[in-house]
Each structure stands twice: as structure tokens, then as C-alpha cells.
Amino acid sequence: MKKILLFFITIISLFCSCKKNNVEFIFDKQPEERVAEKLDSLQTALLSSPYGWKAALNTKASGGYGFYVDFRPDQTLSMLSDFSTSSSTVLKESTYRVTWTMNAVLMFDTYNYITMLQDPTPSVNGGTPGNGLQSDIEFELLKITADTLTLQGKRYGNVLRLVKLKQSEQKDYLDGKYKNSIDAIAAYFKSHTNNYFKVDDIESKIEFTPTTGKSAIFQYINSEKGVSNVSGKFNYDLAGLNFNDPVAIGNKSFVKAILDGNDLYLVTTDGQRIKLLQDTQPILPLESVYGYNRTYKILGTPNDVNTLPEVLINTSFPDLIKNTVTKFGTVKFRHFEFKFESSKQLSINIYYYSTANFTATMYFDYTLVDGVLTLSNPTNNTTGNWNTRRSVLRELEDYLINNSPYKTDWVPNRVGTPIVGWYSIVNSNNVIYGNLK
Structure with missing residues (x-):
């Protein structure tokens, strides 16, 4: 009997001696510490680009949109966008927050060019009542690299990708060259019709057509004599067009289109440049x-x-x-x-x-x-x-x-x-x- 009583006393003593700070955690840190670290990593990353960021965001109901964004320590920001002619030259001031909802989240909590995309009033952005362009204003952290910050919208899953700018690039944005780039692309497609390019593994010409909804349509006659159609949403940046989600055509995957002088080049993920050509007739019947x-x-x-x-x-x-x-x-x-x-x-x-x-x-x-x-x-x-x-x-x-x-x-x-x-x-x-x- 004494042995049994001694055993229970020993067990109770061991249990009572376990304090909260002695518990062995799977991640070696208490949950609140890990949350604080992740929030701090996102906030630090946002402020790590002294010359701001170029950003790209696709929407579910429309095309892609580009931005210049400069985050400040007091949780204010300034922004430009390719949403309209005025938004590409007029800085929009607003605020942001870094908060936690199962992950570190960047929230745009006052009105700016990003929140405008989800405005529920159709006259604001041409979207649908109540849903706008099906865009996001809250983005959870996915990945931080040396020069890129990748986040994903919590409601629609749209990826917001931010890339650090050089000092000269920031100056170009602030000096109105963003609008100049947009205008140059528009002028190119006004004077260049029946655009196409070729890749090694597709026999026919590949038609390239930008739409008014900021998508690009790639079409070609396939080996079965039918029409293959691929579309990719784009936004504007200082160099031309950017595909936030790369567009795969044959064995190539395209990430941007760069205007170089009077020529436009599609650029692959490995940096290859393929020149856009023109025909005297429409590419497809x-x-x-x-x-x-x-x-x-x-x-x-x-x-x-x-x-x-x-x-x-x-x-x-x-x-x-x-x-x-x-x-x-x-x-x-x-x-x-x-x-x-x-x-x-x-x-x-x-x-x-x-x-x-x-x-x-x-x-x-x-x-x-x-x-x-x-x-x-x-x-x-x-x-x-x-x-x-x-x-x-x-x-x-x-x-x-x-x-x-x-x-x-x-x-x-x-x-x-x-x-x-x-x-x-x-x-x-x-x-x-x-x-x-």
C-alpha cells in the first residue's frame, strides 16, 4: 500500500513541476513568438526597398493591373497604377496594415488604386454590382526572396507580386514615364496589325492580340487543323507588358513583352526574346x-x-x-x-x-x-x-x-x-x- 501511495505522489509531483515555459514545442518557440516573427518579417520586407516596388495583380473578372507602391514605416503608402490615364501619373496616398489571420496578411485598409478594383459600384471599374472586378484587398504572405515579395488574396486567390525598384526606376515612375510606356504600347498596336510570332515546335504562325480587357490572346492552327487558343492577363510596366502568370505556348513560357525602339519582343522565362512580326492579312481565317x-x-x-x-x-x-x-x-x-x-x-x-x-x-x-x-x-x-x-x-x-x-x-x-x-x-x-x- 505504501509503495502504491508513493508512486502516485511521485506522478503528481512530476505533473505539478511541469511549467508552461518548460513544455517542448514542435517549432521550438511558443505560438505567439512565431506569429510576431512572421508579422515582423512581412513588415520588414515591405520596408526593405528604399525606392519602392513595382507590383502586378490579376483579377478574376478582368485582366491584370500594374502598380508603383512605396510603403512607409508609419503604415502609409503612395501608389500609381495603370488602371487609367490619371492613375498612372497621380499619386494616391492611403494606409496599410500588417495583421494576422492564420498567416501574416497585408491589408489595404483605406481607398486606393488596388481597393478600387473591388469597388462594388459598376461605374467605378466596369465590374459587376457587389463584386467589382473580383479582386482582393487582403493578401497573405507566400514567399520572400531577395528582390520579390509574393502574396495571395484571401478571397479570390489572386497573386500580388512585388519586385524591388532601382532608384532610376522609381524616378521614372514619379516623372510620368509610366504613362509614356502605356501610350507607347498603345501606339505600337495602333500601327502594327496582324501580329504574330513563331516558335520551334509549332508549325503555324501564332497570332498575338491584346484585348481592351488587358488580356492577350495567342491563337494558332494546331496539328489537327483546329484552332488552339491561349490567353494571358497582362499589366503595364515601364518596359512594356508583364504577364503576372506566365503564358505557356508550345515549349515556351512567356513572362513579358518589351518594347525596344520600334519593335516588340516577347520574353521567355529563360530570357529569350522573340520578335513580334506583322502580316498583310489576318493570321487566321x-x-x-x-x-x-x-x-x-x-x-x-x-x-x-x-x-x-x-x-x-x-x-x-x-x-x-x-x-x-x-x-x-x-x-x-x-x-x-x-x-x-x-x-x-x-x-x-x-x-x-x-x-x-x-x-x-x-x-x-x-x-x-x-x-x-x-x-x-x-x-x-x-x-x-x-x-x-x-x-x-x-x-x-x-x-x-x-x-x-x-x-x-x-x-x-x-x-x-x-x-x-x-x-x-x-x-x-x-x-x-x-x-x-
């Missing part, structure tokens, strides 16, 4: 990329753009669109899209704003045979919003049906993006056209 179950299903204007791109043909269609915009009056005509909904039905969509965003839609039956598009059966194929606005849409409605059938073909232009036309077989002066989507 229209029927291979446009139509139902093709790369492009939509002809129209970009979101919230109600004017047509500049083209090198004469047609009455721009006057028709201009008249329709005018007829809407105080109700804002936002943009239009003509979309192949199925193999037999095509929709005409007019987007407008009165008390909120609305869409007026009319449907046509169609056939598309050997590039000839024939519209039919418009009667009663309308939505309530189309009927509400029918008095101002009647001219467009009549124009569509009276000029059918159409020959579909590329439209020569000066903007460097794919523009498709419906060339009326009935009246050669009437050509419906727009950007491909």
Missing part, C-alpha cells in the same frame, strides 16, 4: 475563330463604349449607332453586343442605364453557311426591355433585317485588334462591324 462554338461569339463594342473603332472602309453603320445613342437621350446607351447564342439563334443586346443597368435583347434565327450569314424570324423575338425602348431601337432593328444576308469577313482597321464585319450583300454601303469578344 475568320471562319476558324468566329461563330458559335468558336473562340469569338460576340461582335460589339467594349463595355461602356458606345462608339465604334476606326476602320478603313466606308459604311453607314457608325451613323446608325450614333443616332441610336442620341435617341436614348438622358438614358445612357452603354454598349452593344451581337452574340451567337446557339447554332440557330443570335441575340442583339443593347446595354443601357436609367435607374440601374438594363439590357434590351432581340433574337433572330440565322444560318451561317460558307461565310454567308442570313437573319430571319425577328417577329416577337424580343424582351420586355426591347419593347420598352422599341421606338428608339426600331431603326437598328430594320437595318439588321433589311440588309440581310451578309458576308462575314475581317475589317481592315488602325487599332490593331480583331474587327469583324457583316458585309451586306443587298447594299455594299452597309457593313455592320465591331470588336470581337
